[in-house]
Amino acid sequence: MPDPFQRVAAATPPKLAHQIRGLSDRTIAWLFVAPTIFLLLAVNIFPLLWTIRLSLTNFRTNRPNNAVEWVGIENYRKILTNPDTWASLQATAHFLIWTITLQVLIGFTLAYLINKKFRSNDLWTTLIVLPMMLSPAVVGNFWTFLYQPQIGLFNYFIAFLTGADPASFSMIGEVALAPWAIIIVDTWMWTPFVMLICLAGLRSIPPSIYEAAECDRASKWRQFWTITLPMALPFLMLAVLFRGIENFKMFDLVVQLTGGGPGATTQLTSIDLKREAFEKWRTGYASAYAVILFVTVFGLASIYVKALNKVKDR
Incomplete structure (x- = not known):
């Protein structure tokens, strides 16, 4: 056959x-x-x-019949000289730094604890991973409810610390606290993602290395700093790369929680871009904004990937 x-x-x-x-x-x-x-x-x-x-044009989507004029780099000049643009970048940097820091610290700690075999290990892993399986719209609605006055637990706690009236206090309504309200939600939702990447890195370390370290009478603390952390570092850096790119584009969760307000404290670059494109209909201007953001993310990611490759090659 x-x-x-x-x-x-x-x-x-x-x-x-x-x-x-x-x-x-x-x-x-x-x-x-x-x-x-x-x-x-x-x-x-x-x-x-x-x-x-x-x-490079003044095209507007809501005026398709108007003549499109070639403006060159004028849109780029307006964006880079606009104080609101730099305020949005500052708010985005604040959001990025704190979310990535918290997610890496908490995620790696959870991965380190779960990597130690104990009773009901799989159950706890499943429970921790649940938040990242929800859609941002569901998470936004859920946490908006928690942040409401007279209902949200966080409101009572923060109101107690600040001396505010819990009956009328809401974190997402306060200019100084609204960014932290978003940071808390994003950390709750995406820390499991970082944990899974770190867990994969920890479980890729051969047990024979730890056995050799124990034969040399290395303490647990020394094993962590000389074996665990260096060998898991590429996975940590990979998690930072993924979350950095995603959080730079953060849009849906912020709008769901705050609507882009109050003030400029939660006016991330993605929110600014959305308003220029779909509220003011300045399509050419918004396109220039998108190109600037793309070049920024691509440049930073390229530099970071080179550093990641150097760490992996050690």
């Missing part, structure tokens, strides 16, 4: 079979890769090039 390859060869028309035999391995490889390249160009590259083109 002929094998599948022989049946396929027999079913192939002679003319087509002759043409295929004349193709090199490199050409056949390109034929397989070509659909993926075409899809990548259509989905990623073309929209990027079109956005760059729009960023």
Whole structure:
């Protein structure tokens, strides 16, 4: 009985079979890769090039019949000289630094504890991972309810610390506390993601290394600093990269919790971009804003990946 390859060869028309035999391995490889390249160009590259083109014009989506004027780099100049842009970047940096710091510290601690085999280990792992399985809309509504006056537990605690009246106090309504309200929610939701990456790193460490360290009478503290942390560091850095990119684009959770207010303390760059594009309909200006954010994220991520590769090569 002929094998599948022989049946396929027999079913192939002679003319087509002759043409295929004349193709090199490199050409056949390109034929397989070509659909993926075409899809990548259509989905990623073309929209990027079109956005760059729009960023050099004064195009407005709500006025499609108006003449489109070529303004060059004027949109970029206005954005980079606008104080509101730098205020949004400062608010975004504050959000990024605190969320990543808290998520890495708490996530790595949870991964370290779960990596130690104990009773009901799997149950606790499942419970900890549950928040990241929820959609941001559900999480936003849930935490908005918790932050409401006379209901939210956090409101009573913070009101007690600040001396405010719990009956009318709400964290998301306070200019100074609204950013921390968002940081708490994002940390609650995405710390499990960081924990899973760190847990994968901890479980990739060969047990024989710890056995050799115990033979050398190394303490648990020394094993942590000389074995556990250095070998898990690439995974930690990878978690920081993923969460940094995602939080730089944070939009849905912030809008769900605060609507982009109060004031400029929660006016992240993504919120600013959304208002320019879909409230003011300044499409060309918003496109320039998007290009600036893309270059910023891409540049920082490229530098960070180089540092990550150096750590992995040690």
